[in-house]
Amino acid sequence: MNASATPLRKPGKNAFFFVIVTVALNMISFGIIMPVMPSLLEELTGKVAEEAVIEAGWLAAAFAVANFLALPFLGGLSDRYGRRPILLLSIGMLAVDLTVMGLAPTLAILFVVRGLSGFFSATVSVANAYIADVTEPEERGRAFGMTGAAFGIGFVLGPVLGGLLGEIHHRLPFFVAAGFAGLNFLYGYFVLPESLAPEHRRAFDWKRANPFGALRHFAKLPRVAWFIAAIGMFSIAHAVYPSTWNYHGEIRYGWSEFEIGFSLGVFGLVSGLSQALLTGRLIKRFGAIRAATIGIIFNVITLTGFAFAGAPWMVYTIVVMTVLSSVAMPALNTINSNLTPRDQQGELQGAQSSIQALTLIFSPILMTQILSKFSVEGAPIHFPGAAFLLAAFITALALIPFMIGVGVNRRALATVQAE
Numbered sequence: 001m002n003a004s005a006t007p008l009r010k011p012g013k014n015a016f017f018f019v020i021v022t023v024a025l026n027m028i029s030f031g032i033i034m035p036v037m038p039s040l041l042e043e044l045t046g047k048v049a050e051e052a053v054i055e056a057g058w059l060a061a062a063f064a065v066a067n068f069l070a071l072p073f074l075g076g077l078s079d080r081y082g083r084r085p086i087l088l089l090s091i092g093m094l095a096v097d098l099t100v101m102g103l104a105p106t107l108a109i110l111f112v113v114r115g116l117s118g119f120f121s122a123t124v125s126v127a128n129a130y131i132a133d134v135t136e137p138e139e140r141g142r143a144f145g146m147t148g149a150a151f152g153i154g155f156v157l158g159p160v161l162g163g164l165l166g167e168i169h170h171r172l173p174f175f176v177a178a179g180f181a182g183l184n185f186l187y188g189y190f191v192l193p194e195s196l197a198p199e200h201r202r203a204f205d206w207k208r209a210n211p212f213g214a215l216r217h218f219a220k221l222p223r224v225a226w227f228i229a230a231i232g233m234f235s236i237a238h239a240v241y242p243s244t245w246n247y248h249g250e251i252r253y254g255w256s257e258f259e260i261g262f263s264l265g266v267f268g269l270v271s272g273l274s275q276a277l278l279t280g281r282l283i284k285r286f287g288a289i290r291a292a293t294i295g296i297i298f299n300v301i302t303l304t305g306f307a308f309a310g311a312p313w314m315v316y317t318i319v320v321m322t323v324l325s326s327v328a329m330p331a332l333n334t335i336n337s338n339l340t341p342r343d344q345q346g347e348l349q350g351a352q353s354s355i356q357a358l359t360l361i362f363s364p365i366l367m368t369q370i371l372s373k374f375s376v377e378g379a380p381i382h383f384p385g386a387a388f389l390l391a392a393f394i395t396a397l398a399l400i401p402f403m404i405g406v407g408v409n410r411r412a413l414a415t416v417q418a419e
Helices: 015-045 049-081 083-103 107-120 123-134 137-166 172-190 211-219 222-238 240-253 257-307 312-321 325-338 342-373 386-397 399-418
Strands: none
Touching: 015 049, 015 083, 015 107, 015 123, 015 137, 015 172, 015 240, 015 257, 049 083, 049 107, 049 123, 049 240, 049 342, 083 107, 083 123, 083 172, 123 137, 123 325, 123 342, 137 172, 137 257, 137 325, 222 240, 222 257, 222 325, 222 342, 222 386, 222 399, 240 257, 240 342, 240 386, 257 312, 257 325, 257 386, 257 399, 325 342, 325 399, 342 386, 386 399
């Protein structure tokens, strides 16, 4: 990879907007396929949803294993060669992955292509580093909130479109999603400028580019490590959404592809509006620490609500309550970013995303196994909401490392805010 291949256009006032569009298009590509994944796995496995959901957990784990191994490597490359080429590599592989998924005749091929996609997937972590490049510390809370809003937009448009297309054929959404990813690649190639100035780049270090080396590096900085630990626990719990929401909807409420897509669209709309209009204001008014605390507590409340929602109308009522849940991750990102030097932002995001990827190796397996165990015919206790209840408990536990991190960082964070 040649650094000179990356255009050295200086990011203008629209650079932040450019990367937000990149994230939105990426999430649209991902969201389109969610409503039809249950149907695809039921076709390839010949099992009912209550049993096929277990394969979904293993499939997510295959992606996560590869992602965990590759993210620090890709983050280190982005610190050396710039953010743009790594974003293009990640987006291009997503287009390939989605195309092959749409054509996959066997479950084995699905596992192989998911693993390859996971190895090259770094859009979110590199986009976060890009944002850190083009914003000042006091602006990052709002900036990371806007990234969350882009996620929300993707989950409004993607799942609803995927649900509609799935009513035609359950493989059609994969090809449309691949088209969006291809469009995103072209957008990045022709429009997205490089954000990392040459003077802020650092030499590539293999020791810091492997996942365990990156984790050891940040373990030496306890003020960052405690918050990364909280993010890891939060990620374990949050995996209940992408790994079980579509299967849970079909199993518990008998939802069709369109109904699954519509529910995800409503969720994305609420989350997007919250992060676009509320997250930045909350972080600015209360500070990142208090905003993160509010977000974690409300995540516990909403996850518990989903666990006991016995009817679809209850689900939509609780979704509205998630407006305050969405502030947690942008606030935690703001804390870590503000405590990290500018030339290590890519490594920070790579290590942080590696922790999240590490949790995603086993958390989807855990959540899908719990869903299956408590929803299959003849289950000793029939409780399809069990996975959400477990997620609420794990989220509550994340408050422990978070509060330790607050204690360790009180003086450092006060200095950052004063600046």
